[in-house]
Amino acid sequence: MGKIHFNHITKLFKEISIKNKIFIFYIVILGISLSIFTLLTISISNKAIIEKAQKNAGRELTLIDKSLMNLTRNCEDYARILSTENRLQNQLELVRNNDLNSIQNIDVEKTLKEVISNIVQPNTKMSAASIMSSKNILFDIGYADNLSVYSQFDNALIDKVVEIKSPVWTSLFKLKYRYGEEENVFAIAKSIIGKNTGARLGIAILYLKETEVASIYLNNIINENDKFFILDSENNIISTQDKDDLYQKFDEEKYLGKYKLDNIQNDESLIVNIDGIQTLVTLHKFDKLNWKIISTIPMNEITSENKGITRLIIIIGVACLVFAFIASYLLSYTISKPILNLVRIMKEIKQGNLGLRADFNANDEIGMLGDGFNSLMDRINKLLEQIYNEQRIKRENEFRLLQSQIKPHFLYNTIETIISFIKLDLKENAIMSAKYLAGFYRISLSKGNDIITIEDEMLLIKNYLSIQKLRYIEYMDYELYFDEEILKYQIPKLTLQPLVENSIYHGLKQKEDKGTLIIKGYKNEECVFIEVFDNGIGISPDKIDSILHSSAVQNKLTDFGVSSVDTRLKLLYGEEYGLKIESIVGEYTKVTVKLPATKL
Template identity: 45%
Template sequence: MSGFSKYIGGISIRNKIFIANILIIVVFISTQSYFANTISQKALIEKEINNSSRELVLIKNNLQTLIATIEDYSKILASDYRLQNVLYNDLLLNSEFNASRPVEGLNNLSMKKTLSETISNIVEPNTKIKAVSILTSNRHWVDVGFADNAYASRIFGDDYGADDRFYQPTWTSLIKFGFLYEGEHNVIAVSKSVIHKDTGKMVGRVFLYVKEATIASIYEGENKGGEFYIVDSAGRIISSQNKAMLYRDFKEAVSITIPENGKDTAFTQGSGKNEMLIFTQRFEPLKWTIVSVIPMDDISSDRKQINQLMIGIGAACLLLALIVSFLLSGSITRPIFQLAKTMREIRTGKMQVRSTYQSKDEIGYLSEGFNNLMNRIEALMAENVEKQRTKAEIEFKLLQSQVKPHFLYNTVETIISLIKLGLGKQAIQAAQYMANFYKISLSKGNDIISIGEEMRLTESYLEIQQLRYVEYMTYTMEIDNEILTYSIPKLTLQPIVENAIYHGLKLKKEKGIIRITGKRSGNNVEIEIYDNGAGMHNNQSKAIMAGFSALDEAGGFGIRSVSNRIQMLYGERYGLQVESEFGVYTKIKIVLPLRHH
C-alpha cells in the first residue's frame, strides 16, 4: 500500500487529472444505463408526486371552502328571525295546551310563503345548494321548495334523536334523495338545529342538500389521466368521476387499501402494467379521504426517450470534458495551489492576506474575485443586517396583502347574505364597519397610528366577525383612556384576533369569548388578547415564537410577523409574549414603549 501511495505521489497533478477523468468515464459508461432508467424514473415519479400533492391540497382547500360556505348558509338560515318566529308560533299552536284543537300551523299559506321567501335566497341558482327541508318541533316536514318531504321523512325520520341539541352543523354521507319535478339525485345533506334566540328552545331543524356533482366539479378539471375519489369514514365512495362507483366499498371496487394511520400518503401498488401511483389527502372536518389514482404507465411513457437523450448528452459532455481537462490541467493546477495556500493563511487568522496571482484567464478572475470577496466581508455583514430589517417589513406587507382581500371578500359575502335574508339594517352596519376598517387601515400610508385608532379598527373587524360567527364568539374591550393617544404599529391586533377566532374559538363546540385589555405599565404599554378557545401545547407556542413551526400552523405566521415588526421598530425588549394551556385558553401580551402618536 505504501508503494502504491508512493507511486501515485510521484505522478504530476496534470497526469492525475487526466487519469482520474479516464476512470470517471469508465465508471460512468458502466453505470449510465442504470442511472438513465432508475434516476429518470424517480425524477418523473417525484415530479408527479409534487404535482399531484399540490393538486390534492388545492382540491382539499376548495372542498373546505365549499363545506364552510354550506355550513355558513345553514347557520344563517337557522338564525333567520322570520324562520324562527314561524317555527316558534307553530310550536305554540301545537303545544299540549292546544292538543285538543289541531292547528294547521305551517300549512297556513302565509307561513308557507314566509318560509319559501326565506329559503329561496340560499338555493339554486343563487348558491350551490340544491334544496332545503325543514323539520318542525312537532315532527312535520315542510314542503316549501323542491325537496320531496316523503324522502326526507323516510331517510331522516320524524324524530330529532340524541344529536339534535348540538349547535354545530351535522353532515350525512352520500344518499339518494328525491326532488319534485326532477326525480332522484345523489346528494350529501347537512342539518342544523334552529334555536330560538329569545327563548333558547329548539323550534326545528333545517336540512340543506348538496348534489354530488357539485362536489365532483371541484376536481374534474384536475384530471390528467388518473381518477379522483372521495371516500367517507366507512370506506364508501361518496364522490367519483365514474358515477357507477358511488356507494361502493372503495377497497372492493378499486382493490386499493387506504392506510389507516390518518396521515396523507403517497405509495405505489401493483406491478407491471397494473402498477398504480396512489395519493391520499385527509379531509379531517368530515373524516373524508381524497384519493388520486394514476397508472404508472401514464407517468413513465416518455422515459425511454428521456433516457436516450440523457445518454447522448452525457457522452458528448464527458468527451468534451476529457479533452479540455487534458489541455488545461497543467495551466490550472499551479494557480490553484497558489490560491489554496492563500486560503490556508486566511484560515489561520491572517485576514489581510490576498492572492498575488494575476492573469486574464478564469483562475485570474477567481483570484481577483476572492480578493474582492475578502474586501467586501464587512460591507456584506452590514448589508445582511439591513436585509433582515427588510425581511421583517416584507413579512408585514405580505400579512397585510393576505388580510385585506380575504377580509374584504368574506365581509362582502356576509353583506350579500344579510341582504338576501332581508336583514338590511345588519347589512348596513356590516358595510359601515368594513368602511371604518379600511379607512383606518389605509391611514394615508402611515404604518404607525394611535392606539385609539387601532382599537377602532379592531372593533370594526370584530363586529363583522361576530355577524358571521355569532354562535362561536363574543368579545369585550377594556382599554384605559390614558394609553389611547400613544402610538402602535398599524394592524398589530388584527392578526392576533383573527388567530384567536380561527385557531381558538372555532375549534370548540361551545361559544367562546375574546377579551382585549390595555393599560400602562411603567414606561410601557401592555395590551392583552385573551381567548378561551382550543389553546396550544407549550411546545407549540414556543415553536411559533422561535420561528420553527409551519407558517400556517396555529396562525404562527401572523403572530411571529407582528412580534418581529415590533422588535424591528423598538428593539428586543418589546414584542409578544405567548401564554397558553391546551384546551383551556390562549393569552398573548403585546409590550410597546410609551410613545405619543
Template identity: 35%
Template sequence: MKRVSFFNSLRVKLGIITIFMIGIPIIVFSLIYSQNVKNVIVKKYTESAEASVNETSEKINLILEDINKFSSLIISNQELLTMAKNHQNFSQNDFNNKLRSFITIRSDIEAIKLRIEENSYSIGVNIINEDPFIPPELKNSKGQPIWMPTKDVEIEILAGNFKKYYYTLSRKLIDYNTLNHYGYLMIDLDEIILEQSYSEIQGEENEEVFICDRNGRIISHPDKSKIGTYITLKPYGEEILSNDNGNLEYFAGEKRLAIFSTIDNNGWKVIKTIATTNLYREINDIQRFLSILGFIYGVLIITFMIIFSIRYTEPMFKMMGVIKKVEEGDLSARMPIKSNDEIGHLGYSLNNMIDEMQNLIDKLIEEEQEKKEVELEALHAQINPHFLHNTLNTIKWMAKIQGNISVSKAITSLVKLLRVSTNLSKEKITLAEEIDYLKNYMVIQRLRFNEEISLEFRIEEDCLQLKVPKLILQPIVENSIIHGLEKKSFELKIRIKVYKKEEQVFIEIIDNGPGIKKETLDNIFESESAYDKFSKVGLNNVNKRIKLYFGSEYGLNIRSKPGYGTKIIVNLPDMINY
C-alpha cells in the first residue's frame, strides 16, 4: 500500500474543510461588515458635508451678490459719470470726496478705486506700489462684474507696513445711454471675509476648506501661502472644475474625500476635503474587536477539530493497517469493531469482504486444480494444428506426384487459409494480406463451382498497407457466391474496388447476382444467416467487428435490388497504423 501523502491525509482534509467552511466565512463576513459600516459612515458624512458646503456656497453667493449690487449703485451714479466724462475739469480731491461718499456706507469694503485713462483715484487703505495693470478680461468685458483672483498687497498704516490679501470686483464705467466707456471701477475686499464665511464648516485636523475660481486657482485658504496656487488637476481637479457640485475620492499621499459646490454668482467653488482615516476611527475599534473574537473562535474550532479528527480518524488508520496486511497476503487480519456508527459498519463490511476473499481464493484453487485435470484429459484428444498443416502438405505433394495439379493448388490455398485463421495472435492485418487470403479462398471456390466465378480488383496503390480486421472480405464474397450461384446459371462476376475519400477508405464489393429483397435487406444485420454457420463470421459479425475496432460511424452499407445484383460498401478510417 502506498503511503498517504500529507495533503491526502483525512485529518489534513478535515482541517482544510474547517478553514473553508468556518474560517473563511468569518473572514468574509468581517470584511463585508466592515466595508458596509465604512460605506454607511462615508455616506452619512458625505450627505452632512454636502449640505454644509452647499449652505456655505449660498452664503458666499449672497455676499458677492451684495457687492455686485453696490458696484451697480456706483457705476450708475450720474454725478460720478459726469465727472468721469469731464475728468479734466475735476481735481483729485473732487474724485476722492465722491468715492468717500460711497465707502462710508460699507464697512466691509477696504478700498474703492477709479481709473480714468492714465489717472487713478482711490479711497480706503493705502496700497504700496500697486500694479496699475488692467487684465484683458476686464478690458474685453461689456460692463458685467469681473471678479479678480486674490492678490497679496502691502498696505501702509501708522504702525507700519504689513501684508494683506484682497479679492477685487472690477467693472467698466459705461454710460448706458451712449454705451461710451470712461474708465474702470475696482472694489477691494478683505479675503478674511471669505474665510470667515466657511470657517464654521472647517472641522478637525486633516480637514481643509478653501475657495477656488473657474480655473482652479485658489482664492481663499486658511493657509495663506496656498492663495494664488492651483489645485492639482489630476487626478481629481478636472472632475471638480467640470461639475457644479458633488463628491469624489482621490489619493494625495493618503486617501481623501472631496465635497464641492459652485457659487452661482461667479462660478467659484467651495471645496472641503478630509482624510478618510478620520472617518474610519469608529470602524477601526469594531475591526479590532472582530479580529480578537475571530482569533479566539478560530483557536476553539481548531482545538475541537484536532480532538474530533483524532477520535474519528483513528479507526480509519486501524482499517488501513488491516488493508495493508491483506495486500501483503495476510488474510487472517481483522478490523476490531468498537462502535456502531458508520465506521463500525464499514469495519464489519471489511471483515466480511476478507472472509469472502478467503472463500473465493479457496474455491479458485479448487477450480484451478479441476481445470488442470480436464486440460490434461483434453490434451490427449486434441488435434494439433501443426499436425493438420503437415498432413495437408503431405496430401498436396501426393497430388502433385500423381499429376493432379488442381487438387494440389486447392490444398495449398487451404493450408494458407488455415494458417491465417488459426493464427490467434494477429487481430488486424494489412489490406494486401486480406486480399491474398481472399485469392486463396477463391482458388477453392473456383474448383468447387467449375470456374463459374470471376473476381476483379480495382485497388488504389496507397490503400494496400492499411490495417484492417482479419477476415472482413471473405464472408462478404462468400455471401455473394452462395446467393449468386444457387439461383443463376451464368457466370458470377464479383468486382472489388478500394479507394480513399475525405480521410476515409471505402471497399466496394459488387456482384451481378439475383439481388436481395427489401424485407430481407431491412433485417440482414439482426440475425446470422444459415450460411454464416460455415464461415463462423457472417455479415453481421463483420459489421460488428468493424464498429468495435473503429467506432459506430464505420461498418457495412448494403444496397441491393432483386434482379440487379448487390453492392456492399465497407467504410473504414484512412489509417495505416490504427
C-alpha cells in the first residue's frame, strides 16, 4: 500500500511543469535554510552572549584584583611608614633600654597615640592600630581591645612577623574595640627595626575592616543576584555580601558541582547548577596574598537580553521566507527553460567536455548569460593552462630552492664543528653552535609555513651567521641592521640564506684577508628592501647576468639558489619584485631584495 502511494506521488511530481518544480524546490531549500539559519543564529547569539559574559566576568575580576592590589599595597605602605616613624622609634628604644616608671609610661603611650592617629581613620582606611613592644607586650593605646589582639597574635605569628620583616597579613578575625563593638578585620603586622641600632623594637599592627575589601566588588555588581566570594589559602570565606557566610568553608559541592577549587585554572569560567539555577562561576587568583576571588552570575540574567534578539530573528526569518516564496515563483517562471539548457551544458562540461559552449540565440539576459558563460569557459581554459605551467615551474623552483637552502652538508659540517669544539674542550662554543643550529632549523621548518615574518627571517639568518662565524672566524665578521617597522612584514621563508651563503663562500672566503658581511632592511614607500653587502672578491657583469637570466640547467647548483630566490619572488609578487645585484670585481657585491610591504 505504501509503495503504491509513493509511486502515485512520484507520478504526480513528474507531471508538474519544470517551472513549478523549480518553485517547489526553492521553497523547500529556502525554508530549510532559513530554519537552520534561524536556529544557528539563536544558538550562536546565545553562545556569543555567554562568551561575552565570561570575558566580562574575567575583566571584572581583573579590575577587582587591581583595586585589591592597590588597597593591600597602601595598607602595607602605611605599616612601613608607621614602623619607621622617628618619634615611635625613639619611644620604643627608650622602652627597650630602660625600665620606665608609670609617668614615663604615660608619656610614651601619649606619644604613640599621637603617632598612630595619623595612620588610622579618618586619615586613612585603617580602622585602628596597635603597637607591640620588643617583649611582645601591647601598649594601651588606640581603639583596639588588647585582649582580642592577643588572641590572634600567638607566638607562632609573632615569630613569623619578626622573621619575614616585610608586612604580614593575617586571615579574617573579629576585633573588639574599647567601646564594645566588634568588627571583622584583617591585621597587617610589620616588624619595627631600629634605624640606628638595627635592633628589634617591636611590631606595628594595622587593622583593615572587611567592609573596605567588600566595597571593591560591591561597586562592580551589575545584576541584583550576582554574588562574590573572597577565600583565603584554606578556602575559608573572608569576604562576601552575606556576612553570615564569613569564616565558613567555601561549599565546593554547592557552587562548583563536580569540580574542585584546586583543579580550576586562573580566570576559568564554569556553568554550574546552583539550587536549580544555571549559574556562571568564575575564579580569579589573587596571588599576592594567596586569595581566591569567585563571582557567581545566574545564567537567566545573562541571557535575558537575548530574548528580544530571538524575537527579532524570528520576525526577520518569516519576512525572508515570504519574500523567498514570491521571488522563487517569479524566478522559476522566468528562467526555467533556458536555465535547464544551461544546466545540461554545465553537466557535460563537468564530465570533462571543456570544449562545449552554450548557444541560446537570444539577445536578452539569458543570451548575455550564455555569452558570459562561453567567455568564462574560454578564460578558464587559458587560466588552467597558465596555472598548470606556473605551478609546475613554482614547484620545481621551490624544490630546488629547498635543496639549495637546507643542504645536508651544512648540518653535517655544523655537527662536526660541535664535535671539534668538544674535543678541544671549547664547551661554550659547542653549546652555542648547537643552540644556533636548533634555532636555524626551528625557524626554517616553521610548521610548514612558506611565508614568515621578516623578524623570523632575521633570526634565522642570525643563527646561520653565528654558526658560520664560529667556523670561519678568520674569514668574516657580520652586521645586521633591520628597521623596527619592517619586522612584522612578510617574506618567503629562507629568502636570505642562499644570498648570505653565496656571499660567504664565493665572496668573503675567496678573499685573502678578513671580510665583512652587512645586511640591512628598510622600507621605502610601499616596498621593503633588504640589502646583502659583502666586501669580498666581487662578481663580473657576465656572471650577474648569468645568475639572474639564465635557466636552471645553465646555472650551477651554487648559483641556482640565488636565481631561484629571484624567480620565486617574481612568481609570488610580480615581475617588479625580486633581486638586483650590484658588484665591482675585487671590491664588493651588494644584492638587494625588493618585496611588497605586506604584513603577515
